[in-house]
Amino acid sequence: MLKDMHPADVAGSFREHHINLYGLGPRKVLVTNEEIPYPDGKLIVSRTDTRGIITHCNQSFIDMSGYAREELIGAEHSILRHPDMPTLAFKGLWDDVQAGKIWHGYVKNLRKNGSFYWVYATVIPNVRDGKVVGYTSVRRKPSRSKIGASIELYKQLKQQEGSAWQGPEA
Amino acid sequence: METVHQLTVSPDFTPDHISGWYVFNTWLQRNLGLHIHLEMYDSFEAQRQAIQADRVDMIYANPYDASMLVREKGFRAVARPLGIADECVIVVPAESTVQHVEDLQPGARVASTDDPDIRLVGMIMLEAADLHKGNIESVPVDGYVLVAKALLQGRADVGFFLKDAWDGLSNAVRKQLRPLVTSQISDIQHAFLVGPHLAGSVEDIQGLLVRMGEIEKGAGVLESLGFQGWEALDHEETEFMIDLMDTLKAE
Ligand SMILES: Cc1cc2nc3c(=O)[nH]c(=O)nc-3n(C[C@H](O)[C@H](O)[C@H](O)COP(=O)(O)O)c2cc1C
Numbered sequence: 522m523l524k525d526m527h528p529a530d531v532a533g534s535f536r537e538h539h540i541n542l543y544g545l546g547p548r549k550v551l552v553t554n555e556e557i558p559y560p561d562g563k564l565i566v567s568r569t570d571t572r573g574i575i576t577h578c579n580q581s582f583i584d585m586s587g588y589a590r591e592e593l594i595g596a597e598h599s600i601l602r603h604p605d606m607p608t609l610a611f612k613g614l615w616d617d618v619q620a621g622k623i624w625h626g627y628v629k630n631l632r633k634n635g636s637f638y639w640v641y642a643t644v645i646p647n648v649r650d651g652k653v654v655g656y657t658s659v660r661r662k663p664s665r666s667k668i669g670a671s672i673e674l675y676k677q678l679k680q681q682e683g684s685a686w687q688g689p690e691a
Numbered sequence: 692m693e694t695v696h697q698l699t700v701s702p703d704f705t706p707d708h709i710s711g712w713y714v715f716n717t718w719l720q721r722n723l724g725l726h727i728h729l730e731m732y733d734s735f736e737a738q739r740q741a742i743q744a745d746r747v748d749m750i751y752a753n754p755y756d757a758s759m760l761v762r763e764k765g766f767r768a769v770a771r772p773l774g775i776a777d778e779c780v781i782v783v784p785a786e787s788t789v790q791h792v793e794d795l796q797p798g799a800r801v802a803s804t805d806d807p808d809i810r811l812v813g814m815i816m817l818e819a820a821d822l823h824k825g826n827i828e829s830v831p832v833d834g835y836v837l838v839a840k841a842l843l844q845g846r847a848d849v850g851f852f853l854k855d856a857w858d859g860l861s862n863a864v865r866k867q868l869r870p871l872v873t874s875q876i877s878d879i880q881h882a883f884l885v886g887p888h889l890a891g892s893v894e895d896i897q898g899l900l901v902r903m904g905e906i907e908k909g910a911g912v913l914e915s916l917g918f919q920g921w922e923a924l925d926h927e928e929t930e931f932m933i934d935l936m937d938t939l940k941a942e
Pocket of ligand 1: 544573598601602603606608658
């Protein structure tokens with residue numbers, strides 16, 4: 522179960538959003554406008570079980586998310602879900618990996634202190650003895666032009682979702 | 692006739708360590724009690740053909756080929772070296788106006804060897820500048836010294852180095868060049884792999900490598916390879932490394 526975010530953890534002024542997480546329900550998140558640049562030369566790596574619960578992450582993941590390892594292992598991967606990300610992007614991710622395919626995409630992630638960082642992510646199913654036992658995601662540095670295009674696309678998708686979705690986030 | 696097993700080494704070995712691999716071969720042969728022949732291929736292509744023809748029984752493999760060897764050829768990864776990092780350094784001439792990877796433009800001339808993991812990681816680091824295979828000009832060369840030469844002679848704008856090879860260049864050469872970024876991907880490494888013909892000896896080989904420093908003459912062999920030692924790799928660690936490589940190779 523993901524806890525709501527705390528004002529005490531957040532640096533500076535923030536906006537409050539209520540996002541609705543699949544199977545978990547609403548989570549209060551606090552977001553700021555501060556962007557943290559992707560660390561040059563590094564890969565941000567995490568693995569989940571088949572339900573999307575984090576089972577492994579590397580030091581870059583910890584540094585970028587702002588959470589301690591103990592807060593991450595066992596948590597839903599949606600702990601990084603930023604309210605600016607459209608639902609459709611993650612539907613595509615899950616549809617692809619559950620069908621055994623590789624997924625690529627640009628993702629805006631939310632840090633513990635409300636700031637954000639953009640990544641180019643690849644997610645693959647982990648196949649052992651012919652069975653999918655989990656998923657691995659490796660992120661790399663996206664170009665500014667790809668980030669710019671993603672901001673536009675996700676804004677449009679959010680607007681479309683907004684008109685259909687009357688839940689807490691609208 | 693006694694069976695001769697072939698040992699080979701990923702062709703990205705540093706020239707300083709060639710004699711070390713011959714010493715290693717002799718040491719392994721003596722301690723395993725098997726007849727082993729060391730074959731040093733001078734290109735990745737020649738080595739891959741030998742692998743496809745099932746001529747290779749043991750290999751010190753780069754992470755790129757390790758995934759093919761394990762998933763397609765039934766090899767088992769037994770150990771990885773300690774004190775060695777498979778990192779890529781992106782380098783420009785010292786006087787270049789390029790200060791960050793993002794300053795590079797389409798059409799950039801990129802010098803690299805055919806070392807597959809360094810090329811892969813190098814190209815990934817160029818993605819931040821929207822560069823990809825389709826919009827760069829590739830300048831293929833036969834070794835890291837020649838990457839430096841291409842940069843110094845103005846035949847390339849940017850070059851990829853294995854970090855060890857970059858560190859091994861003379862100060863005089865390095866002063867005329869400037870690193871832009873170095874990868875920090877400690878999860879991906881070379882590994883020692885054993886093929887299906889020697890499946891019965893996997894545990895012996897692993898035990899010998901891991902205890903190498905304590906076995907007679909082993910410490911000297913490690914030194915001549917430039918390794919601090921070997922660390923056992925288990926099946927899941929190998930699978931994880933291969934999963935990581937698969938995410939990087941995916942287009
Ligand atoms: C291996 C893996 C890595 C993931 N990485 C992220 C991530 O970095 N950020 C993110 O918001 N969601 C990530 N997700 C998707 C989340 O599981 C989740 O679907 C998403 O945050 C949206 O939340 P929701 O599905 O509850 O709507 C990842 C999923 C998997 C399987």
